[in-house]
Amino acid sequence: xxxxxxxxxxxxxxxxxxxxxxxxxxxxxxxxxxxxxxxxxxxxxxxxxxxxxxxxxxxxxxxxxxxxxxxxxxxxxxxxxxxxxxxxxxxxxxxxxxxxxxxxxxxxxxxxxxxxxxxxxxxxxxxxxxxxxxxxxxxxxxxxxxxxxxxxxxxxxxxxxxxxxxxxxxxxxxxxxxxxxxxxxx
Ligand code: FNR
Numbered sequence: 001x002x003x004x005x006x007x008x009x010x011x012x013x014x015x016x017x018x019x020x021x022x023x024x025x026x027x028x029x030x031x032x033x034x035x036x037x038x039x040x041x042x043x044x045x046x047x048x049x050x051x052x053x054x055x056x057x058x059x060x061x062x063x064x065x066x067x068x069x070x071x072x073x074x075x076x077x078x079x080x081x082x083x084x085x086x087x088x089x090x091x092x093x094x095x096x097x098x099x100x101x102x103x104x105x106x107x108x109x110x111x112x113x114x115x116x117x118x119x120x121x122x123x124x125x126x127x128x129x130x131x132x133x134x135x136x137x138x139x140x141x142x143x144x145x146x147x148x149x150x151x152x153x154x155x156x157x158x159x160x161x162x163x164x165x166x167x168x169x170x171x172x173x174x175x176x177x178x179x180x181x182x183x184x185x186x
Contacts, residue, residue, distance in 0.1 A: 007039035008178060011075035015082040015093030017046055022116055022152045023081040028159040030079070033171040035178050040079070043071050051098045065099045072100055077110035077181045080134075084117055084126035089133070097133060107138035110184055112177040114170070115148045122148030142180045147173045 012030065014023040030040050047064025049055070055062065061069060072078065082089050100106055111134050115123035127148055134141050147169050149155060155163040161170060 007037050008035075008077070008181060009075045010034075010038055010040045010077050010079055010177075011071050012040050012042045012079040013081065013093070013096070014042065014044065015080065015090050017044070017092055021083075022118070022156065023083050025156045025159070026114065026116055026149070026152065026161075027079070027081050029156065029161045030170070030174065032160065033167060034174045038174065038178055041071070041075075043068060045092055045096045048092070048096045048099060051095055056102065061099070061102075068096065069100055069105055072105060072109070075109075077112070077177065078139075079112050079114065079177070080130060082113065082115045082123060082126045082130050084115065084121075084123035087125050088129045089126050093130075094133070097137075101137050104138075106134070109139050110142070110177070110181045111139045112142040112173065112180070113146075114173070116152035117150060118153050120150045122150040122152075124148045140180070140184055142173075142177050145169065145173050145176060 012027045014021055014027050016023045024042065027042050034040055048068060049062055049064065080093070082093055085091070113127050113130050115127035117123040127146070131141055149166055155161055155166050161167040
Protein backbone atom coordinates (compact mmCIF):
# COMPACT_ATOMS: atom_id res chain seq x y z
CA UNK A 1 0.00 0.00 0.00
CA UNK A 2 1.55 3.27 -1.08
CA UNK A 3 1.77 6.22 1.26
CA UNK A 4 1.25 8.46 -1.77
CA UNK A 5 -2.20 9.96 -2.23
CA UNK A 6 -1.27 10.77 -5.78
CA UNK A 7 1.19 8.99 -8.01
CA UNK A 8 4.83 8.78 -7.06
CA UNK A 9 6.57 11.04 -9.59
CA UNK A 10 9.78 9.68 -11.03
CA UNK A 11 12.03 11.62 -13.37
CA UNK A 12 13.92 9.27 -15.68
CA UNK A 13 17.10 10.54 -17.31
CA UNK A 14 18.73 8.85 -20.31
CA UNK A 15 22.48 9.49 -20.29
CA UNK A 16 22.65 9.74 -24.08
CA UNK A 17 21.50 12.27 -26.66
CA UNK A 18 21.25 10.18 -29.79
CA UNK A 19 17.89 9.56 -31.41
CA UNK A 20 18.20 5.76 -31.33
CA UNK A 21 19.61 5.66 -27.81
CA UNK A 22 19.25 2.29 -26.10
CA UNK A 23 19.04 4.08 -22.75
CA UNK A 24 16.05 6.16 -23.84
CA UNK A 25 14.41 3.09 -25.36
CA UNK A 26 14.95 1.23 -22.09
CA UNK A 27 13.37 4.06 -20.10
CA UNK A 28 10.38 4.12 -22.44
CA UNK A 29 9.64 0.50 -21.48
CA UNK A 30 9.34 1.30 -17.78
CA UNK A 31 5.81 2.76 -17.49
CA UNK A 32 4.28 -0.54 -18.63
CA UNK A 33 5.96 -2.56 -15.91
CA UNK A 34 6.10 0.03 -13.13
CA UNK A 35 3.83 -0.21 -10.07
CA UNK A 36 0.42 1.38 -10.74
CA UNK A 37 1.04 4.35 -8.51
CA UNK A 38 4.40 5.25 -10.05
CA UNK A 39 4.44 7.85 -12.83
CA UNK A 40 7.62 7.93 -14.91
CA UNK A 41 8.53 10.95 -17.04
CA UNK A 42 11.59 10.98 -19.29
CA UNK A 43 13.75 14.10 -19.26
CA UNK A 44 16.14 14.44 -22.21
CA UNK A 45 19.39 16.29 -21.75
CA UNK A 46 19.55 18.00 -25.17
CA UNK A 47 19.09 21.52 -23.82
CA UNK A 48 21.82 21.36 -21.19
CA UNK A 49 24.91 23.38 -22.21
CA UNK A 50 28.42 22.60 -21.05
CA UNK A 51 28.94 23.66 -17.46
CA UNK A 52 30.74 26.96 -17.08
CA UNK A 53 30.82 28.66 -13.71
CA UNK A 54 31.22 32.05 -15.40
CA UNK A 55 27.76 31.62 -16.92
CA UNK A 56 26.28 30.58 -13.59
CA UNK A 57 27.95 33.50 -11.76
CA UNK A 58 26.94 36.11 -14.38
CA UNK A 59 23.45 35.03 -15.36
CA UNK A 60 22.36 32.12 -13.19
CA UNK A 61 21.09 28.91 -14.70
CA UNK A 62 20.45 28.83 -18.47
CA UNK A 63 16.80 28.01 -19.37
CA UNK A 64 17.49 24.35 -20.23
CA UNK A 65 19.31 23.87 -16.94
CA UNK A 66 16.56 25.61 -14.98
CA UNK A 67 13.96 23.36 -16.62
CA UNK A 68 16.00 20.32 -15.62
CA UNK A 69 16.40 21.55 -12.05
CA UNK A 70 12.67 22.34 -11.80
CA UNK A 71 11.83 18.83 -13.03
CA UNK A 72 14.20 17.33 -10.45
CA UNK A 73 12.61 19.44 -7.69
CA UNK A 74 9.10 18.38 -8.68
CA UNK A 75 9.97 14.67 -8.60
CA UNK A 76 9.88 12.16 -5.76
CA UNK A 77 12.94 10.38 -7.12
CA UNK A 78 15.24 10.00 -10.09
CA UNK A 79 16.07 7.10 -12.35
CA UNK A 80 19.32 7.47 -14.27
CA UNK A 81 20.08 5.15 -17.17
CA UNK A 82 23.71 5.15 -18.18
CA UNK A 83 25.57 3.63 -21.06
CA UNK A 84 29.34 3.33 -20.88
CA UNK A 85 31.78 5.56 -22.73
CA UNK A 86 35.41 4.58 -22.41
CA UNK A 87 34.89 2.80 -19.14
CA UNK A 88 32.81 5.50 -17.43
CA UNK A 89 29.65 7.58 -17.65
CA UNK A 90 29.03 9.63 -20.84
CA UNK A 91 30.19 13.24 -20.53
CA UNK A 92 26.70 14.61 -21.25
CA UNK A 93 25.38 12.82 -18.20
CA UNK A 94 28.17 13.93 -15.88
CA UNK A 95 27.81 17.50 -17.19
CA UNK A 96 24.08 17.52 -16.44
CA UNK A 97 24.66 16.12 -12.96
CA UNK A 98 27.19 18.90 -12.38
CA UNK A 99 24.59 21.57 -13.25
CA UNK A 100 21.90 19.88 -11.18
CA UNK A 101 24.20 19.47 -8.18
CA UNK A 102 24.59 23.21 -7.63
CA UNK A 103 23.18 24.60 -4.36
CA UNK A 104 22.85 21.06 -3.06
CA UNK A 105 19.77 20.31 -5.17
CA UNK A 106 20.55 16.60 -5.48
CA UNK A 107 21.44 15.88 -1.84
CA UNK A 108 19.13 13.43 -0.06
CA UNK A 109 17.18 12.66 -3.23
CA UNK A 110 16.34 9.03 -3.91
CA UNK A 111 17.87 7.68 -7.10
CA UNK A 112 17.90 4.33 -8.87
CA UNK A 113 20.62 3.49 -11.38
CA UNK A 114 20.36 1.22 -14.37
CA UNK A 115 22.79 0.52 -17.20
CA UNK A 116 23.04 -1.40 -20.40
CA UNK A 117 25.29 -1.99 -23.36
CA UNK A 118 25.35 -3.61 -26.77
CA UNK A 119 28.30 -5.64 -25.46
CA UNK A 120 28.52 -8.41 -22.89
CA UNK A 121 29.09 -6.44 -19.69
CA UNK A 122 26.02 -4.19 -19.35
CA UNK A 123 28.03 -1.04 -18.63
CA UNK A 124 28.68 -2.21 -15.08
CA UNK A 125 31.81 -0.08 -14.80
CA UNK A 126 29.90 3.08 -15.78
CA UNK A 127 27.16 2.20 -13.31
CA UNK A 128 29.69 1.86 -10.49
CA UNK A 129 31.24 5.20 -11.43
CA UNK A 130 27.76 6.73 -11.44
CA UNK A 131 27.06 5.22 -8.02
CA UNK A 132 30.22 6.84 -6.73
CA UNK A 133 29.18 10.23 -8.17
CA UNK A 134 25.67 10.19 -6.71
CA UNK A 135 26.99 9.00 -3.34
CA UNK A 136 29.44 11.87 -3.34
CA UNK A 137 26.45 14.21 -3.77
CA UNK A 138 24.64 12.71 -0.80
CA UNK A 139 21.93 11.18 -2.95
CA UNK A 140 20.23 8.07 -1.60
CA UNK A 141 20.94 5.42 -4.23
CA UNK A 142 18.89 2.24 -4.20
CA UNK A 143 21.50 -0.31 -3.08
CA UNK A 144 19.90 -3.39 -4.58
CA UNK A 145 18.89 -5.08 -6.75
CA UNK A 146 21.44 -3.81 -9.26
CA UNK A 147 20.37 -4.06 -12.89
CA UNK A 148 22.93 -3.98 -15.71
CA UNK A 149 21.71 -5.32 -19.04
CA UNK A 150 24.12 -6.77 -21.62
CA UNK A 151 23.14 -7.18 -25.30
CA UNK A 152 20.43 -4.62 -24.72
CA UNK A 153 19.66 -4.07 -28.41
CA UNK A 154 18.44 -7.69 -28.60
CA UNK A 155 16.04 -7.22 -25.66
CA UNK A 156 14.08 -4.12 -26.69
CA UNK A 157 11.35 -3.79 -29.29
CA UNK A 158 8.58 -1.21 -29.72
CA UNK A 159 9.07 0.21 -26.22
CA UNK A 160 8.90 -3.22 -24.62
CA UNK A 161 11.49 -5.44 -22.95
CA UNK A 162 11.18 -8.63 -24.96
CA UNK A 163 13.43 -10.78 -22.78
CA UNK A 164 11.27 -12.20 -20.01
CA UNK A 165 13.99 -12.56 -17.37
CA UNK A 166 15.20 -9.00 -17.96
CA UNK A 167 11.64 -7.68 -17.76
CA UNK A 168 11.19 -9.48 -14.42
CA UNK A 169 14.45 -8.07 -13.01
CA UNK A 170 13.58 -4.54 -14.11
CA UNK A 171 10.10 -4.76 -12.69
CA UNK A 172 11.46 -6.02 -9.33
CA UNK A 173 13.96 -3.18 -9.37
CA UNK A 174 11.12 -0.65 -9.85
CA UNK A 175 9.17 -2.16 -6.96
CA UNK A 176 12.27 -2.01 -4.78
CA UNK A 177 12.74 1.65 -5.74
CA UNK A 178 9.16 2.42 -4.79
CA UNK A 179 9.70 0.80 -1.37
CA UNK A 180 13.03 2.62 -1.00
CA UNK A 181 11.38 6.02 -1.54
CA UNK A 182 8.58 5.17 0.86
CA UNK A 183 11.07 4.09 3.55
CA UNK A 184 13.06 7.30 3.10
CA UNK A 185 9.90 9.39 3.46
CA UNK A 186 8.84 7.77 6.75
C1 FNR B 1 31.17 3.40 -26.47
N1 FNR B 1 30.62 2.17 -26.13
C2 FNR B 1 31.13 1.45 -25.05
N2 FNR B 1 30.49 0.34 -24.58
C3 FNR B 1 30.97 -0.33 -23.49
O1 FNR B 1 30.38 -1.33 -23.08
N3 FNR B 1 32.10 0.11 -22.84
C4 FNR B 1 32.76 1.22 -23.24
O2 FNR B 1 33.73 1.60 -22.62
C5 FNR B 1 32.28 1.92 -24.38
N4 FNR B 1 32.90 3.06 -24.82
C6 FNR B 1 32.33 3.84 -25.79
C7 FNR B 1 32.88 5.08 -26.09
C8 FNR B 1 32.27 5.90 -27.02
C9 FNR B 1 32.85 7.26 -27.29
C10 FNR B 1 31.10 5.47 -27.69
C11 FNR B 1 30.41 6.38 -28.69
C12 FNR B 1 30.57 4.25 -27.42
C13 FNR B 1 29.40 1.69 -26.79
C14 FNR B 1 28.16 2.30 -26.16
O3 FNR B 1 27.91 1.67 -24.93
C15 FNR B 1 26.98 2.16 -27.11
O4 FNR B 1 27.21 2.95 -28.24
C16 FNR B 1 25.65 2.49 -26.44
O5 FNR B 1 24.61 2.02 -27.28
C17 FNR B 1 25.50 4.00 -26.22
O6 FNR B 1 24.32 4.28 -25.48
P1 FNR B 1 22.98 4.76 -26.20
O7 FNR B 1 23.29 5.97 -27.03
O8 FNR B 1 22.54 3.61 -27.10
O9 FNR B 1 22.00 5.00 -25.11
